[in-house]
Amino acid sequence: MMSCLLVFLILNSFTPLTAVNVSAICDDNANVTSLLQQLKSNVSGIPDEAFQNVKNFNSERKALYNKIKAISNQITAGAFRGSLKKLENDFEKRVKRRIVDPWRTRLLELIGQIKCLIENLPKCHPIVDSIPPSIREVLYYPSLPEYDDYVLVLAHVTDCWSGVANVTLSYSVDSGESVNLTMYKIDDLYRAEIPPQHYGLNVTFRVYAFDNAGNMAVSQTYSYVVGDSRPPVISYVERVPSVPNYNETVFVYVNATEPPLASGVEKVIVSYSNGTEWINESMRLQNGLYVAEIPAFPYGTLIEYVIYAFDNASNVAVTQIYSYSVDDRFLPVAIIDAPKYISESATLDIYIHDDNLLFGKLTVDGETLAYFNQSGSYAYMWNTTGISDGTFTLRLDVYDKADNHGWAECEVIIDKTAPKVEIELPKNGSYVNGLAIIQVNVEDLNLERAELTINNSSYVWTGTGTFTYVWETTRNDDGWYTILLRASDKAGNENQTSLEVFVDNTAPSLVNLTWSPLEPSAGENVSVTIQAFDYGSGVKNVTLWFRTDESKWQRLEMNLKDGNWTCLIPGQNESRIVIFYIECYDNAGNYARTIEEIYAVKAAQTQQQPFPLSWLLLIIIIIGAAVTLTTYIFRHRRKGTLGKTVALLSLK
Structure with missing residues (x-):
């Protein structure tokens, strides 16, 4: 009840619609002005709950109020058609989107009356403003823009009639697509910024000015070419090696860059001198750095070098002079290549080199194996028969006459123990069917590969421990199969084990079911006989299940006698219904069962007493x-x- 009262009070707060005689329109446009004033009043009185999808209610009211003011200015200037379009396309659509009923309906009714009056105004009133705005002056700064400059465009625009509506800066780059920017008025000047452009591009722009009557003025075309007056930046210079040996070339790496919009680096040159002349070498770009080589020079030579970087705008950057002295700091080369895992023996590949070699020495855990007195490659046969399993360190030390020491070492594992393999499940000679679980165990400290093979199918893995493989035996024919488990370690030791199992996925056969008597009397036992055959794993057991119409299922184990499985169903009371079936399992777990049979127990026959x-x-x-x-x-x-x-x- 309170909400209904609130809506009633709010609706009644709206200014009532004023009836306007359309025939009086030609006298003046006071009626339109009055209705627009009434529309302003109604917008100001809209409550917050009248808006939908709006975060700031006051901002929305202000926006609607400003649009009414703009429409009023256009009518005053005689831009009746423009004011009608603004009312329809701008104000009316915004009311439909942002305001809910019942306030929307009241506003749309008032808008409808205003539209009707505006449509008839051109018949009675000539256009007041037909003079476009005046673009008095256009300036831009800086006058010679560079690639990283924002260009500020200032325009002095005036309109003495309907007033300036908006001013737009339109620019294009190298006669490409135009980009329009709205110019904002600050201190009587309209301003906008053209963002930085690439070096060498030609930028043209013009200023467009519109008044509230829809008149437009266009400035002359201005243009400028983007420049680049700054040289490249050399931020990094490095030589490798920093202290070169007498037989080494030196690689000089330089990072020379320019900003993305600049003219770009044209070339980089390294100029070096060995004390007699300066030699220029062009540097090549490689992985983001400029690279050049200074050739090898004799020991003791002083080398000086300097870097020059040029950009495409002919700017150049020059570094300080760098220098180094050629030295002899090369360590002797020592390389040892050995298998990681070794069983009984292994060939060790040895390489040593130095122009001034003194000697080389090969050791294992500190114990000397061999000496070498010449540079070159060697193949050393290492016999590990008398060495126990474990981890050992091979080390090659090489010394030259300048007392430089080079060395290399590697860790090897001696392993002469074969992997331990075991097939835990199934057992040898057992029967399997369906999804058979094969459980194996592989143990080795350095296992390379384990392989489980069932006939011609294999499964390979590299881990140790207990693993389970599920064998889908139904994809194979019944019969004997060999399960083989093989394993090898990284030292080449191997081991294997195998077993045989019988796959039996065929259920037993149950035939020739008979029972006697077929219609037993009350209390009379019934002998049941059946034949069971299984040509795979063999019959394991045969069981008879029976119940009466008054009892639950009971189990009787059948016994094999003369090729038949037999048992007795105990005698039952008169008129009982006996239901029974027989099930059979073979040694592989396959199962067969007969259909349920039934017989009824009849009344006992009356016997004549014998004569005394x-x-x-x-x-x-x-x-x-x-x-x-x-x-x-x-x-x-x-x-x-x-x-x-x-x-x-x-x-x-």
Whole structure:
């Protein structure tokens, strides 16, 4: 609610739009002036929150205010078309970019009214200012600019009508593309600076002046050629060697330069004298320095030399006179070249040289190996059989008759111990499949190279310690493979070891699965039989997994008997569903499994109770007695004894 009230108060602080009768425009331009004054008032009253993408609100208000003032000056001068363009292209676009609604909408409405009035002003008012500004005088300093001079251009420009709007300095170099610089007014003079230009270039420039009515004045064309009156700078002079020997040439190095925009160094000359005449030698530019050679002179000769540097503007720089005396300070040459690592023996390449050689001596850790009394090259055979492993220093000392001493030394390592190699994994004769881990160990203080070879494939490295290589065995056929580990050290000692493994990536085969009975009764065990084959690493184990519809998976190890793997699934309760499958692993870890089989447990069959033997015997006796009795009665029917016999039998 407070924000809405704030916007209402701010909008009402804007000066209300004044209705203007367009038909009254031709009387004068007071209506436009009034609306511009109203626009100034509204801009001054814009709050900070009306601006967007603006860091300094006061500066933005001032910029808008100044643009309104410029438009007003143009209208006063009669530059109606120019004022309309400035209002549209400068002020109106800035309002659209920098001010947000609702303030933007109110300002644009007022701008629209002003534009309408300005468009009709040319119909009623003739142009007031048609006279361009007056360029009274143009000066530049210095009058003869050099390559490092900024040229200050001063222009005295006036306009008695609409006033000077801007003054521009336009210059070009060697008739190239023009560069425009805005001239700023200081103490009634407009000024700008032409930056330094390269030596020898022709710079031309003119001054353009514009008034607020759009009139333009152009000065005459001024020009100057950039000069160079300063010689090159010689900042560095050196000779090598500083104290030359009797048989050495001397290289003189000079750093002679000029600034980037100057005329540039044309040539550098070294002039030297051996006491009889002066000889001039042109110096050549090499890696940023000028170089020349002074030839070798006999011992004791005094050499003097001086450097001259010329630029392309004919300026010249001259150094002081330098001098040196030729001496004999060359050390004897001593070079020893030996292998860094040595096993049983090595050839040492020796070179010694001096014009006044006294002798040379070869030592190892202070112990003398050989002497040399002539300059030249030698091949010394060093037998290290009786020397233990370790680090030794070979030193070659050479002396000349002038007591100069030259020497050279190198460090060698005697190593007669072969590298230690071991294949830790896999074991010899083992089975591998899939991604096989090969773990090896190589130990040597000066290992040069280790190589792991599997048949024709090799992997090479240079480090010591334990290394692991992952062998993708599925890219190879099943069968026996040789793993070879070789290593050599920097002294040439070698060692190797190998083993064989069997690659088996083929899973076992499971066939002829049977079980009996197919539909067991409650409590009846089920015998399961299957055949397992593996022609690679061989069958390791066969396992049967079973469960019922009420229990979890249970494991049964199957046993090999007469070429078949068998086991018994324990009897289950009536109506249970039994699910089982068989899995098999070979010795390489490959795995095979059957599909899940299923059978149902049926109800137990009712069995008839056996007839008691005692009852059977009794029945047989009764039947026999009955037969006997019948026969007897039939035979003795007529004797009258039937009643007694029956009675006897009954008693029995």
